Structure formats: C-alpha cells, structure tokens
Amino acid sequence: xxxxxxxTEYLQLFKEFSMEDxxxxxxxxxxxxxxxxxxxxxAAGDTNRKLAHIKQGLVRAYMVNEEGVEKTxxxxxxxxxxxxxxxxxxxxxxRFYIEAFEETVIIxxxxxxxxxxxxxxxxxxxxxxHFIQNLLMETLTRLEGFVLLSNEERYLDFISRNPGLVQxxxxxxxxxxxxxxxxxxxxxxxxxxxxxxx
Amino acid sequence: xxxxxxxTEYLQLFKEFSMEDxxxxxxxxxxxxxxxxxxxxxAAGDTNRKLAHIKQGLVRAYMVNEEGVEKTxxxxxxxxxxxxxxxxxxxxxxRFYIEAFEETVIIxxxxxxxxxxxxxxxxxxxxxxHFIQNLLMETLTRLEGFVLLSNEERYLDFISRNPGLVQxxxxxxxxxxxxxxxxxxxxxxxxxxxxxxx
Numbered sequence: 001x002x003x004x005x006x007x008t009e010y011l012q013l014f015k016e017f018s019m020e021d022x023x024x025x026x027x028x029x030x031x032x033x034x035x036x037x038x039x040x041x042x043a044a045g046d047t048n049r050k051l052a053h054i055k056q057g058l059v060r061a062y063m064v065n066e067e068g069v070e071k072t073x074x075x076x077x078x079x080x081x082x083x084x085x086x087x088x089x090x091x092x093x094x095r096f097y098i099e100a101f102e103e104t105v106i107i108x109x110x111x112x113x114x115x116x117x118x119x120x121x122x123x124x125x126x127x128x129x130h131f132i133q134n135l136l137m138e139t140l141t142r143l144e145g146f147v148l149l150s151n152e153e154r155y156l157d158f159i160s161r162n163p164g165l166v167q168x169x170x171x172x173x174x175x176x177x178x179x180x181x182x183x184x185x186x187x188x189x190x191x192x193x194x195x196x197x198x
Numbered sequence: 199x200x201x202x203x204x205x206t207e208y209l210q211l212f213k214e215f216s217m218e219d220x221x222x223x224x225x226x227x228x229x230x231x232x233x234x235x236x237x238x239x240x241a242a243g244d245t246n247r248k249l250a251h252i253k254q255g256l257v258r259a260y261m262v263n264e265e266g267v268e269k270t271x272x273x274x275x276x277x278x279x280x281x282x283x284x285x286x287x288x289x290x291x292x293r294f295y296i297e298a299f300e301e302t303v304i305i306x307x308x309x310x311x312x313x314x315x316x317x318x319x320x321x322x323x324x325x326x327x328h329f330i331q332n333l334l335m336e337t338l339t340r341l342e343g344f345v346l347l348s349n350e351e352r353y354l355d356f357i358s359r360n361p362g363l364v365q366x367x368x369x370x371x372x373x374x375x376x377x378x379x380x381x382x383x384x385x386x387x388x389x390x391x392x393x394x395x396x
Binding site for chain 2 (some may be wrong): 036065071072073085089090122125126128129132133135136137139140142143144146147148176177179
C-alpha cells in the first residue's frame, strides 16, 4: 500500500518526466531478468554495483553471521527495489545475500551506468533524491518499531504494512525480520489469537 | 568519527562549492540559536518544518506513547543534524519531542526556505541527495543492529560508534535507544565487566 504523502510526491515527480524520458532511461540502461525461486542474485562478497526494480515475485536479503547463523534482514516484493547497497554506497563487498524467494522478474540497472546517465541528465537528480528520501522514511519507520513498540505491536505493525506477506513466507523468516526468536513469534501469535477469541 | 566512504564523498561535494556559495547559503537562510539544557526545541504536535545543524551540545528525541511512557529514539551531538522529520517528509505534525539535553548551539534552517533556495540553485541538489544518502546509511546500520546483533553486541556497537556519549547520558536513555530495558542493560554491562576481568 502506498501512503498519501508518497503518492503526492510521485505525482509531482511525474510532472517532470515525459514518456520519451522514461523510454530513453529504460531502453538505455535497464535489462529485464527472470530469477528462479532460490536463485542467488547478489552473494556476500560480490562487488557488482547492481540495483533492480521488482516487477513480480519476492526476494529475501540475509546475512550469515560469525557463528554461521543465517539472519534475514528484509523481504522486498512487487514494485519495490533491491540494491547491493554495501557496494553502491560504501564501495565495499556485499555483506548480504539477496535471493529470489519465489520466481521473480526484475528490471536491473547498473549503478555506475545510472551515475553516468545522471551526470548527463541532472534534471533527474531531484527524482533520485525523492526516491532515496522515501527509502529513508521506510527505514526510519522500521527502526522506530524496534525502539517504540513492543514485540507484539511490532508484529501487528509489520503485518498491516505488508499485507499478504505472512502467507508467502515461513514464520522463522518473519521472526528474524522482527528481531525476535521463532519461539517468541509463536507465543505472540497465540496471545493475539486468544485475545481475538475472548 | 567519520568513515572513509563519507570522507571521500564530502571531498567530492566540496569541489562543487565555492566559499561564496557557502556564505550565500548561510547568510540567506541560517540562524544561530542557543538552547538551554532541558529546552524543548520541537514538541509533539508542532508543524514547523525546521531543521538544524548542531554546532555544540547534545539533543534527545523522544516520544510519549499511549501508555504515557517516554521512549528515547536517538541522541544527536556536535556536527550532526536534527529535523522535524514528520513535518518535513510527511507533512504531518511531529510525533516527537526534540530537546536540548545539554546547553546546545544550533544553526537553524527553515525547510521551505531551503526548498525555495534549492529551486533557484539546482546545482546543490546533488549535495542534498548525498546528505540524505548518508542519513539513510546511518539509519540502515542502526536497523541492521536490531536484526543481526544480540543485545550485548548492539550495546558494544553503539558505544564504539558513539564514543563519549555514555559518559554524557544516563543509562535509562541508552537502554531505550537500544530497545532494551534498563535492567537488561545493567546485566549486559555486568557480563562485559566480568568477561574483561577473566
């Protein structure tokens, strides 16, 4: 679901784009790719500065920590974007794996090509800033959940912001994204069920 | 402490600015203000689209939740920035209080004036995007800590990223920022002390 303040922003952005611009942008830079379920798109250690828009499907970003334990940081689905952000923003190898969780169709861009394009077309700089600003708001909202909400409230907030996702993803991954153990998540769900039955 | 990738970025940015630009920017838009310790700079409910650079001092952002419990979301200190981000990015009243925790000197900007300035000087758009990008990286790093690290690791990471802050701030606020109870934080500190003595 798109929030109102985002919609207003998007409408403003589109005023600055012509259909020709959009075609130019995508034909020059973007490639469509299909990833099969389970396919690793970005691996830990990769240095490719890739980013992609998800047309269809679901991807999972995870890290394997020093104890060999896999931790899922986030899921991204249709109409969201993924990026090798350690590579792009820090010029470091990716610490994360990004894999297709379902068969996934993406539109892929190379960040360095995008950069070169932006240098030639600075009129898009504002749109790019809006895009990053929206990512910042999304990240801040999620961060706030960890400080301001209880585990139960964070779970309820998560399912209201990500409708349909819990049906597509096993519980252990949802627990990881929420920063809790699978056992805690089971207890939370049981408690919510009991409340709704009373 | 500034990280290497940021330094490289800042150096690139400054190539695009002349001293004249910087003077113009600050003389036209910025005001210096001194807040006394405990003074509320932004209150919950405020709609002023303010942002500020902290020259000296320390500020705290907190929220009062539905149960009347105060939750501290973050501290910002010298050379960092604060903003009424609900007002600026969402056009909604601030959910947060931002108060001076020590006597604090800020350079204040009005966001709408900044916007108008940016419209007239689009050459700064790139610098603004970099600034937001850095905020995004900072926020992502903190978010990662909640998913990838244990409470003890998150505390150790926090003190290494914020040297000197634990000396300036009572433990209950640090616990809140870390998303744990003050009792958990005490146990963590005790455990770390015991480990270092063995």
